[in-house]
Amino acid sequence: xxxxxxxxxxxxxxxxxxxxxxxxxxxxxxxxxxxxxxxxxxxxxxxxxxxxxxxxxxxxxxxxxxxxxxxxxxxxxxxxxxxxxxxxxxxxxxxxxxxxxxxxxxxxxxxxxxxxxxxxxxxxxxxxxxxxxxxxxxxxxxxxxxxxxxxxxxxxxxxxxxxxxxxxxxxxxxxxxxxxxxxxxxxxxxxxxxxxxxxxxxxxxxxxxxxxxxxxxxxxxxxxxxxxxxxxxxxxxxxxxxxxxxxxxxxxxxxxxxxxxxxxxxxxxxxxxxxxxxxxxxxxxxxxxxxxxxxxxxxxxxxxxxxxxxxxxxxxxxxxxxxx
Amino acid sequence: xxxxxxxxxxxxxxxxxxxxxxxxxxxxxxxxxxxxxxxxxxxxxxxxxxxxxxxxxxxxxxxxxxxxxxxxxxxxxxxxxxxxxxxxxxxxxxxxxxxxxxxxxxxxxxxxxxxxxxxxxxxxxxxxxxxxxxxxxxxxxxxxxxxxxxxxxxxxxxxxxxxxxxxxxxxxxxxxxxxxxxxxxxxxxxxxxxxxxxxxxxxxxxxxxxxxxxxxxxxxxxxxxxxxxxxxxxxxxxxxxxxxxxxxxxxxxxxxxxxxxxxxxxxx
Ligand SMILES: Nc1ncnc2c1ncn2[C@@H]1O[C@H](COP(=O)(O)OP(=O)(O)OP(=O)(O)O)[C@@H](O)[C@H]1O
Ligand SMILES: [Mg+2]
Numbered sequence: 001x002x003x004x005x006x007x008x009x010x011x012x013x014x015x016x017x018x019x020x021x022x023x024x025x026x027x028x029x030x031x032x033x034x035x036x037x038x039x040x041x042x043x044x045x046x047x048x049x050x051x052x053x054x055x056x057x058x059x060x061x062x063x064x065x066x067x068x069x070x071x072x073x074x075x076x077x078x079x080x081x082x083x084x085x086x087x088x089x090x091x092x093x094x095x096x097x098x099x100x101x102x103x104x105x106x107x108x109x110x111x112x113x114x115x116x117x118x119x120x121x122x123x124x125x126x127x128x129x130x131x132x133x134x135x136x137x138x139x140x141x142x143x144x145x146x147x148x149x150x151x152x153x154x155x156x157x158x159x160x161x162x163x164x165x166x167x168x169x170x171x172x173x174x175x176x177x178x179x180x181x182x183x184x185x186x187x188x189x190x191x192x193x194x195x196x197x198x199x200x201x202x203x204x205x206x207x208x209x210x211x212x213x214x215x216x217x218x219x220x221x222x223x224x225x226x227x228x229x230x231x232x233x234x235x236x237x238x239x240x241x242x243x244x245x246x247x248x249x250x251x252x253x254x255x256x257x258x259x260x261x262x263x264x265x266x267x268x269x270x271x272x273x274x275x276x277x278x279x280x281x282x283x284x285x286x287x288x289x290x291x292x293x294x295x296x297x298x299x300x301x302x303x304x305x306x307x308x309x310x311x312x313x314x315x316x317x318x319x320x321x322x323x324x
Numbered sequence: 325x326x327x328x329x330x331x332x333x334x335x336x337x338x339x340x341x342x343x344x345x346x347x348x349x350x351x352x353x354x355x356x357x358x359x360x361x362x363x364x365x366x367x368x369x370x371x372x373x374x375x376x377x378x379x380x381x382x383x384x385x386x387x388x389x390x391x392x393x394x395x396x397x398x399x400x401x402x403x404x405x406x407x408x409x410x411x412x413x414x415x416x417x418x419x420x421x422x423x424x425x426x427x428x429x430x431x432x433x434x435x436x437x438x439x440x441x442x443x444x445x446x447x448x449x450x451x452x453x454x455x456x457x458x459x460x461x462x463x464x465x466x467x468x469x470x471x472x473x474x475x476x477x478x479x480x481x482x483x484x485x486x487x488x489x490x491x492x493x494x495x496x497x498x499x500x501x502x503x504x505x506x507x508x509x510x511x512x513x514x515x516x517x518x519x520x521x522x523x524x525x526x527x528x529x530x531x532x533x534x535x536x537x538x539x540x541x542x543x544x545x546x547x548x549x550x551x552x553x554x555x556x557x558x559x560x561x562x563x564x565x566x567x568x569x570x571x572x573x574x575x576x577x578x579x580x581x582x583x584x585x586x587x588x589x590x591x592x
Contacts, residue, residue: 051420053416053419053420055590073422076420076421076422077422079420081420083416083420085413085416086413087413087414087415087416087417087420088413088414088417089341089345089412089414090412090414091344091345091348091349092341092344092345092348096341096344100337100340100341101417101421103333103334103337104334104337104418104421104422104423104427105421105422106330106333106422132348145417148417
């Protein structure tokens with residue numbers, strides 16, 4: 001099947017900052033593409049170009065068969081967008097917001113009202129439906145904004161970090177809703193900073209950084225790029241970090257990662273539990289006390305770390321603070 | 325054709341949204357209602373008691389000018405409302421929707437007719453309280469109010485552009501006064517234009533607000549008997565001249581405002 005979202009060589013510059021640096025992407029109808037990247041990677045920029053909100057400096061993109069530059073109105077009729085920041089009217093109630101959005105999608109009055117009530121129910125906002133949005137919590141606004149993207153049941157959805165700021169339950173609910181939509185034939189492009197989210201939802205994951213694709217594949221494919229499992233060791237004394245690194249080097253099959261802030265060493269190994277035991281014994285012999293130890297399969301976070309040399313946002317902030 | 329139909333439907337939806345917001349933030353309404361009362365009382369008593377004109381009441385003569393000035397000032401709300409909208413998150417939602425690009429501005433000028441109508445009603449009531457009377461026929465009076473309302477609507481479009489050009493609500497207010505003050509004061513609103521020095525006099529005579537004032541005075545029958553007829557064409561045909569200006573202002577500022585809205589929302 002031909003891709004329903006397609007982009008070639010998208011470039012977007014803001015003065016000297018290159019937000020997108022030749023990004024290609026393609027999404028087949030009825031599938032999910034998850035665009036994974038840290039802050040400033042260019043996720044929002046890519047979504048904004050595909051949803052016609054901004055224009056690329058170079059490159060082309062089509063959505064639902066329409067060129068985003070030439071036919072923005074046709075594109076808009078076929079998409080629903082929930083941006084990174086909730087775009088809702090503070091003074092209107094949740095219901096009034098949705099009804100307005102429905103009407104502006106050119107739905108008839110009764111249809112807009114019915115869909116609004118349906119979505120308020122689905123997103124657990126029934127109790128708050130008739131209260132002005134200014135009294136909503138961040139998560140409630142977020143869900144209302146998502147409902148706005150869904151109201152006209154567009155065939156293509158763009159969700160820019162849809163679960164950022166949601167509590168675990170709302171996030172799980174949203175995942176179920178998203179899976180339901182895709183099962184019903186909706187195509188979805190979603191951005192996220194959460195590895196587990198990409199892994200849980202997406203058929204196809206694209207990792208981007210500095211406006212470029214740095215890896216692309218299914219969650220399993222990305223993990224296979226990294227081979228075997230990891231030993232994760234937390235040393236008790238920060239002064240022991242360097243020594244521990246030396247000791248563990250003999251077991252490593254790839255580059256070790258050291259987080260000075262958490263005193264955590266991540267060592268790619270092959271050979272499983274026996275190697276872990278040997279590594280622990282070696283540390284013990286060297287007189288290095290360990291507070292925590294574990295063996296785990298590579299996560300997408302490791303993929304990210306390996307490919308970009310830095311972790312995703314949450315952990316990156318922690319390490320930047322101590323000035324590495 | 326369907327494009328035009330949807331332009332109106334979308335504008336209607338936006339106007340509906342604005343009206344809900346008026347209900348939710350009644351503080352603005354208080355200001356809308358107080359300013360005409362203040363204007364009428366202030367000008368009627370401060371100026372109205374200073375001058376005596378033979379054969380009539382200066383206060384009654386003044387009211388027409390106050391009406392004209394107040395509706396023009398009221399248009400500032402359109403600019404302020406739009407400037408506020410442009411800073412709010414909801415604009416991002418509008419940008420992502422397949423809605424008509426004229427809807428936000430058209431809906432705003434339409435919903436502001438409510439403000440303008442309220443202003444007129446309050447102003448008329450306050451006027452009656454201080455001794456102003458309609459001394460013409462019913463239909464002349466209807467035409468008078470209609471003309472004021474239309475003029476306010478046209479000025480809303482002008483202020484809409486201001487609201488979309490300047491970056492914040494505060495600047496809208498200041499920028500509007502820069503336009504509105506000279507327009508409403510270099511006119512026959514408070515003093516007869518004949519008394520003004522050369523160039524100012526010409527400006528006042530051709531100023532649409534002078535014509536509006538003159539038209540309102542005539543239509544409400546507030547010109548004292550024995551007042552010499554005006555010497556210039558605009559003031560001799562004030563209703564026609566005001567109407568021409570209404571058409572011109574809308575014809576210029578509606579497309580400009582809509583284009584401006586599109587430019588602002590389609591940021592690179
Ligand atoms: N309007 C703008 N003006 C200047 N620079 C911008 C603008 N928008 C984005 N950028 C820059 O472009 C880069 C990519 O930004 P973008 O918002 O696409 O990142 P992102 O992946 O969405 O990040 P986040 O996870 O923080 O949302 C950043 O370096 C950002 O500073
Ligand atoms: Mg972003």
